[in-house]
Structures are given as structure tokens and as C-alpha cells.
Amino acid sequence: MKRNRGKFSQSLITFFLAAVFLVTSCSEEGPESPGVAPTIPPSSSFEMDLNQFPEEGGGSSGGRTATAYNWSHAAVNVGIWNLVIGVSTIIPVAAFKAAETRTPEFIGNNTWQWTYTFEVDKIQHSAKLQGTLVSDGVNWKMLLSKAGEYTDYEWYSGHSNTEHTEGWWLLNLGPDEARPFIRIDWDRNVNNTEASIKYTSTDPQNPGIGGYIHYGINEQTPFNTYYTIFDNQNDNLIEIKWNQTTHAGTVRNLKFFGDANFRCWNAALQDVVCE
Numbered sequence: 001m002k003r004n005r006g007k008f009s010q011s012l013i014t015f016f017l018a019a020v021f022l023v024t025s026c027s028e029e030g031p032e033s034p035g036v037a038p039t040i041p042p043s044s045s046f047e048m049d050l051n052q053f054p055e056e057g058g059g060s061s062g063g064r065t066a067t068a069y070n071w072s073h074a075a076v077n078v079g080i081w082n083l084v085i086g087v088s089t090i091i092p093v094a095a096f097k098a099a100e101t102r103t104p105e106f107i108g109n110n111t112w113q114w115t116y117t118f119e120v121d122k123i124q125h126s127a128k129l130q131g132t133l134v135s136d137g138v139n140w141k142m143l144l145s146k147a148g149e150y151t152d153y154e155w156y157s158g159h160s161n162t163e164h165t166e167g168w169w170l171l172n173l174g175p176d177e178a179r180p181f182i183r184i185d186w187d188r189n190v191n192n193t194e195a196s197i198k199y200t201s202t203d204p205q206n207p208g209i210g211g212y213i214h215y216g217i218n219e220q221t222p223f224n225t226y227y228t229i230f231d232n233q234n235d236n237l238i239e240i241k242w243n244q245t246t247h248a249g250t251v252r253n254l255k256f257f258g259d260a261n262f263r264c265w266n267a268a269l270q271d272v273v274c275e
Contacts, residue, residue: 037104037106037112037131038112038131038133038138039164040099040100040114040129040131041140041158041160041164041167041186042188043093043096043097043100044186044188044195044197045160045167045169045184045186045188045197046092046093046096046169046184046186047089047093047096047097048085048197048199048213048215049215050078050079050081050082050085050086050215051082052215052225052244053074053075053078053227053240053242054071054075054242054247054249054269055075056269067270067271068265068269068270068271069263069271070250070251070263070264070265070271071249071251071265071269071270071271073251073253073256073263074227074238074240074249074251077227077229077238077240077253078213078227078229078240081199081213081229085182085199085213088173088174088181089171090120091120091125091144091155091174092142092144092155092156092171094118094119094120094125095118095125095127095129095142095144095155096129096142098116098118098127099114099116099127099129102114102115102116104129104131107130109132110132110133110134111130111131111132111133112130112131112132112133113128113129113130113131114127114128114129114130114131115127115128123146124147125144125145125146126144126145126146126147127142127143127144127145128142128143128144128152129141129142129143130142130143136161136162137159137160137161137162137167138159138160139157139158139159140157140158140159140160140169141154141156141157141158142154142155142156142157143155146175149175150175153175153178154172155171155172155174155175156169156170156171156172157169157170158170158184163190165187165188165189165190166185166186166187166188167185167186167187168183168184168185168186169183169184169186170183170184170202171183171184173203179203179204179205180202180203180204181201181202181203182199182200182201182202182203183199183200183202184197184198184199184200185197185198185200186198193217193218193219194216194217194218194219195216195217196214196215196216196217197214197215197216198212198213198214198215199212199213199214200212201232207233208231208232208233209232210232211229211230211231211232211233212228212229212230212232213227213228213229213230214226214227214228214229214230215227217244222243222246222248223241223242223243223248223249223250224243224244225241225242225243225244226239226240226241226242227240228240234255236253236254236255236256237253237254238251238252238253238256239251239252239253239262246267247267247269248264248265248266248267249264249265250262250263250264250265250274251263251264261274262274
């Protein structure tokens with residue numbers, strides 16, 4: 001009996017040690033993956049293409065120099081936003097685009113992480129894009145680092161829905177001036193025939209906070225592309241529409257023109273009477 005008890009005790013100890021080894025081995029392999037990694041939203045959800053607007057106005061007609069006043073007024077207002085947004089988003093836009101070609105790893109808590117480096121003006125940066133699966137989609141967070149200057153600075157965060165058809169981003173101004181900058185709202189249909197992206201100022205030091213520029217494409221005729229620009233400081237709305245193929249378009253600005261009528265330009269970007 002004593003011999004059998006000894007064998008039983010040894011077997012029990014062996015089983016226990018094997019179980020401990022198995023648990024330890026599993027834990028060393030990392031957290032269990034929940035399945036497929038989330039899909040990063042398209043770059044068009046983050047970067048508004050302000051270069052879509054028709055360029056090079058002017059021309060000649062009947063021996064006289066034709067005017068491009070209507071087109072140029074629209075172009076100037078788009079250009080102002082292009083300058084402000086373009087300079088302030090160089091690094092976060094580059095970080096976002098670089099993530100698209102990387103492979104993520106699961107780090108636990110329903111979260112996947114893309115870890116990589118990228119360059120802006122020949123200066124290297126490090127990025128950690130985190131996507132956390134939630135009930136209605138994915139929560140996103142971008143942590144950026146630059147050697148000797150900042151580490152894991154949360155430059156922006158966001159959310160995308162389960163269908164990948166809409167979402168938002170909250171973008172900070174940067175580590176040197178760590179404060180809110182803009183909110184980006186985006187949406188698209190499944191065929192990408194209709195889509196829009198809207199930048200709204202959230203900077204508390206900007207007197208025009210709440211102002212926005214809204215860009216979109218649709219299937220309407222004759223104008224299938226638009227910008228809507230709201231100057232919150234002066235309570236003024238500018239509406240710009242044009243055809244992506246012909247470049248003909250129209251603009252309305254009550255405070256600038258003094259009335260609520262649209263002003264039009266043709267395919268040569270010359271002023272014409274609206275039809």
C-alpha cells in the first residue's frame with residue numbers, strides 16, 4: 001500500500017509540474033489573438049485632397065482678355081485652408097500613410113499595433129498605430145516619437161465603424177504646442193461613388209474655432225464635387241461646386257458678393273452667366 005501511495009504521489013507531482021510548464025509556455029507566447037486584425041481606414045479618411053480644385057484660370061475670347069474672377073475667388077478660399085492644413089499635418093499624414101503597408105501584431109485587450117519608422121524631410125520618426133476592437137467598430141490611436149524630442153506623443157485618435165464607411169479623427173497640433181487642432185469627420189458609400197471629409201477647427205486659441213471646410217464627391221449633375229467653407233468668426237458660408245471632368249463650376253458667398261446668387265465659370269475657368 002505504501003509503495004502504491006508513493007507511486008500515486010509521484011504521478012500527481014509529475015502531472016502538476018507538466019501543467020505548470022504548459023501554462024508557462026502558453027503565457028510566454030503572448031496574449032491569445034481575437035482573430036483578424038482590423039482594417040485601417042483609407043487615407044482619404046484622414047487627408048483632404050485640396051489639390052482637386054481646378055487650376056490655371058484666365059484665357060482669351062474675341063480678342064479680349066477674359067476674366068476668371070468667380071473661379072479665382074473660390075480658389076483663394078480653398079487655398080487658405082490648403083496652406084493651414086497642409087503645413088500642420090505633414091507628419092501625422094505621413095505616419096498614417098506609412099501604416100498601410102505594415103503588418104500589425106496583437107498586444108492584448110482586443111488591440112492590434114502597427115509599429116514602424118518613417119521619414120519626413122529626411123528625419124526619421126517612430127510610430128505606433130493602435131486599433132482596438134469595440135462593439136461598434138474600431139478605436140484608433142497614433143503614438144509618435146522623435147529621438148531626443150518626444151516619445152509616444154498621442155498625435156491623434158479616432159473611431160471607424162464596423163462597415164468601414166464612416167468615422168472621425170481628433171488631431172492635436174503637435175508636441176511643441178500640445179492642444180487640440182482639428183476634428184476630421186469622414187464617410188463614403190460602399191462603391192466609393194459618394195464620399196466626403198470635413199475638417200473642423202477645434203483649436204481653443206483660434207478665434208475662428210468651429211469653422212470648417214467640407215469636401216465631397218457625389219453623382220449629381222452638372223456639378224459632382226464640392227467644397228463648403230464656413231468662417232465661424234465672421235458667420236459666413238461659402239459654397240463651391242464644380243464638375244470634376246469639365247472643371248466648370250460655381251460659387252456663392254453672400255458677404256463677399258452682396259447677394260445669395262451663384263457665380264459661375266466655364267471649362268476654361270472664365271466667368272459666365274449661370275444657366
